[in-house]
Amino acid sequence: MLRFPLLAAAGIFAAALAPHSCQIEDGPPPDRVSFYFIAHEDDWQLFMNPSAFHDVGDAETKTVFVHLTAGDAGSGTGTQHRKNPFYLARENGAQSAIRFMSDWDNRSVKKYETHVRINGHRIYRISYRDTVSYYLRLPDGNPLGSGYSNTGFQSLKRLANSEIDTLSAIDGSAVYHGWSDLVATLRGIVDFERGSARRIQLNVPELDAARNPEDHNDHLMTARAALEATKDIACAQRIYYIDYATAQLPENLDNRDRDMKSAVFAITLAGVLALDHDAAWHRYDKYMGKNYFRVEEGGGSCAPDAKKSASLQK
Numbered sequence: 001m002l003r004f005p006l007l008a009a010a011g012i013f014a015a016a017l018a019p020h021s022c023q024i025e026d027g028p029p030p031d032r033v034s035f036y037f038i039a040h041e042d043d044w045q046l047f048m049n050p051s052a053f054h055d056v057g058d059a060e061t062k063t064v065f066v067h068l069t070a071g072d073a074g075s076g077t078g079t080q081h082r083k084n085p086f087y088l089a090r091e092n093g094a095q096s097a098i099r100f101m102s103d104w105d106n107r108s109v110k111k112y113e114t115h116v117r118i119n120g121h122r123i124y125r126i127s128y129r130d131t132v133s134y135y136l137r138l139p140d141g142n143p144l145g146s147g148y149s150n151t152g153f154q155s156l157k158r159l160a161n162s163e164i165d166t167l168s169a170i171d172g173s174a175v176y177h178g179w180s181d182l183v184a185t186l187r188g189i190v191d192f193e194r195g196s197a198r199r200i201q202l203n204v205p206e207l208d209a210a211r212n213p214e215d216h217n218d219h220l221m222t223a224r225a226a227l228e229a230t231k232d233i234a235c236a237q238r239i240y241y242i243d244y245a246t247a248q249l250p251e252n253l254d255n256r257d258r259d260m261k262s263a264v265f266a267i268t269l270a271g272v273l274a275l276d277h278d279a280a281w282h283r284y285d286k287y288m289g290k291n292y293f294r295v296e297e298g299g300g301s302c303a304p305d306a307k308k309s310a311s312l313q314k
Helices: 006-017 043-047 051-056 086-102 156-160 179-194 217-229 244-248 255-274
Strands: 032-038 061-069 112-118 121-128 131-138 166-168 175-177 199-205 237-241 293-296 310-313
Touching (some): 043 086, 043 255, 051 199, 061 179, 086 131, 112 179, 156 166, 156 217, 179 217, 199 217
Parallel strands (some): 032 199
């Protein structure tokens, strides 16, 4: 049973749909940066939470969510006979959830939306309190990684396997010329957001099929790209999450953490509904009491190395 009152979503609706400033805020550098690399806009809520909630609630941590695909399920920028494209509804769900976590003991503040140019690619970026979200809007590759006809059978897997030479964001914002170009772009995001932080955490789906069987191919390719992009950052702590397979595992969260995870996902669905797309709670309840992962500790220093490799644009 969902214990958190769903009426909390009402306040998020108005905030999520209101216009916001397009600028970049300045603040003191964080001691720690935790990166969440995910394929679809609800993956971190389902499989990496309440870990993400704890990071967002840590005053010494900046939490960065990097969403690689648009999660469009083959519809591209189409609306599926709704008022808004599906990918925008999913982004609204993710951003509503992030703002909810950030505001759990505070009043809402403005979010800041802009585009950041990294490795020559224009990427949508939102910052809110101590969180940052990136939306690369690459085509959903379907569970097997073969892509969808409406988006030209493009996928992360096909790019990695050199079956296609380029991978284009569904909104036309960027074109990635080969797998190495995409990997370099993710590294650019990491270098830009880590700044002078002394501690770095990388959160990715588990690539070991024995631990994480029958996962969505987009999840696995996202993990592969993120790990390749950061392979030389020896100091980083890496955390590997089990995804769909958690449905078959026993609950391992206490009541408080289950409530936190359930509340965040309820807000996610509310954000999708707010933009006129369906969101069915009963499909996801099997993931709510669970958060399975393994930790690989880093070594050495995360001393700043970094010239920031990005330029910010409206």
